[in-house]
């Protein structure tokens with residue numbers, strides 16, 4: 024198997040998760056990287072992607088695993104045939120599926136455009152109730168790992184996976200509370216036992 | 220822009236940058252291929268890629284633009300951003316020519332919608348003297364261009380492989396859309412300039428056409444050597460047919476009497492096994508699609524189909540599947556079934572009894588359908604879709620009962636053996652639309668009560684468990700009106716657009732009230748357009764020559780009423796009028 028880290032930028036941030044999966048499948052076919060197929064009635068290529076960032080959020084830290092016996096230079100081959108903005112940064116061979124969707128537990132982001140505010144004060148709150156996209160009340164405070172200013176940009180880490188907090192939702196909350204609007208959100212890092 | 224993109228459904232429709240898209244660059248002549256429907260519909264259309272390729276092959280610029288969904292279109296309008304092309308992201312106004320592809324009548328208001336979003340005045344009259352691109356149209360609907368005559372500068376009739384780009388070259392030579400330019404292009408086959416040729420009415424009846432005379436359709440005789448895009452853009456989001464497409468043949472031997480495509484694309488022309496194999500391999504290699512579709516009106520009639528399938532299987536990677544979309548019941552053979560995914564089997568008997576199938580010259584028997592179904596069921600298929608039409612000339616309740624009987628027989632056939640899954644049987648009944656350049660071009664379309672009666676009949680009598688779908692009355696009426704319409708309809712199309720009608724081909728977006736109000740405001744009774752026409756009458760599209768004789772259509776119509784089958788050109792030439800241009804007429808069924 025090959026696990027690889029890749030980007031979703033330069034327009035690719037508007038691709039839905041399913042469309043991105045199709046693009047990766049096609050990139051591999053164009054590159055001549057043969058992927059194993061699942062057995063069974065509806066065969067599908069064994070491509071395992073991490074959890075998708077919300078539409079419009081750019082990322083330089085996406086992870087994916089494919090079941091393949093390919094022995095060549097994966098990064099070079101992939102990048103030669105991948106769409107703009109979907110580029111492999113690093114690839115590594117692995118014995119077992121790292122299962123990124125389960126093992127990545129938090130992600131780091133930066134955002135520009137939110138008015139300056141005191142991050143310590145925010146983090147000092149015991150609870151931060153918001154209404155999520157489905158109209159449910161949730162306390163997002165436990166899902167915020169860290170937040171602070173770096174070079175004039177807001178850098179923050181949020182839980183993902185089961186206790187996921189969407190970065191756009193978080194930025195929406197900040198805009199409401201402090202003013203300004205997040206122009207660009209970029210996912211910079213993923214945290215978990217399996218990332219590299 | 221970012222905010223607008225994020226607010227709309229599927230922003231990836233509007234961002235361009237598709238993998239494999241030709242890198243557009245401004246050139247000596249700049250063409251934008253416009254498709255008046257959504258990105259995912261247009262991206263599956265082979266014709267527009269062929270036309271764009273014909274410009275690229277001559278070193279000219281070709282970009283694309285699709286109709287944005289209303290959410291994005293309204294957003295553009297509000298933000299004051301004119302509609303832009305996909306690759307260059309340039310306002311449509313900056314191109315030298317916009318070429319609209321007219322694939323179906325119910326996309327006409329979308330042409331106006333796109334022009335409007337681009338900030339281009341809708342009618343030729345309003346554009347006169349201004350600095351605007353040439354507004355052109357091509358595609359199957361241009362065989363009767365009259366309902367849109369007010370809006371376009373040029374119509375391309377027939378094959379799009381070379382005429383469009385020829386016109387571009389004349390434009391460059393003449394230094395723009397000068398009088399000389401129009402004079403020169405009018406002399407080309409396949410070019411209709413509505414400003415120069417127009418209908419003359421006497422006492423409310425069309426009496427003649429003034430101007431350039433008959434307009435012949437453009438005809439590519441060598442399909443094998445014709446322009447073909449071997450690299451195409453991979454759509455950003457899933458398109459309706461998300462696969463590589465090769466065009467096996469153009470035209471159809473069959474001559475079904477209701478089918479416009481079967482007549483306007485005559486004669487049959489083919490590509491060779493070697494060319495098709497090369498094109499399929501190139502497309503799969505450059506796009507990474509996992510399926511190749513073998514397109515044509517009747518792929519089963521491609522004489523070397525077995526050889527072609529073998530050749531493709533041998534040359535393509537093993538996981539690539541082959542799709543044969545227009546496979547007719549009678550050309551279905553057991554060995555092809557294995558190539559498609561075992562899901563659903565589609566037949567288009569069109570009519571429920573042999574009598575009515577003879578009337579329409581649809582050369583399928585019930586026996587053939589049942590035999591093909593039996594083979595498919597044994598091969599693992601468990602779903603069958605049947606396509607019928609209601610309102611065909613001479614139809615009676617007996618024919619509707621026939622539809623129900625076929626369903627019963629298919630059910631019995633399936634139940635005859637033990638199968639792992641339950642049968643899914645669905646029936647679709649579209650309302651017959653009489654089209655120009657068919658033997659039924661003079662026929663009436665059934666009215667609202669008749670449509671309702673026939674649909675109710677089927678709802679009541681179809682066996683339980685059959686999934687039945689039908690087309691609504693008014694959109695089919697509108698399709699018939701626009702298909703056989705004249706110039707007077709331009710103002711109705713415009714009024715409908717101004718009433719908010721767009722995406723008329725989408726059931727959920729169709730605005731019947733908007734259209735009804737448009738007809739009323741223009742003082743036109745839409746039903747007057749779907750009455751029976753007199754055979755002696757001059758028809759609005761009679762100035763266009765698709766090389767099939769009007770007399771042949773009239774003879775075919777008579778044979779229809781006598782219930783006589785004409786059969787397929789494969790059994791011999793029927794002398795439709797284009798014998799000199801037709802390989803089949805010379806008995807050359809195997810030539811390209």
Ligand code: SF4
Pocket residue numbers: 485486487788791792793794795796797798799801802803804
């Ligand atoms: S010329 Fe003859 S063979 Fe050719 S399309 Fe017409 S009828 Fe058929």
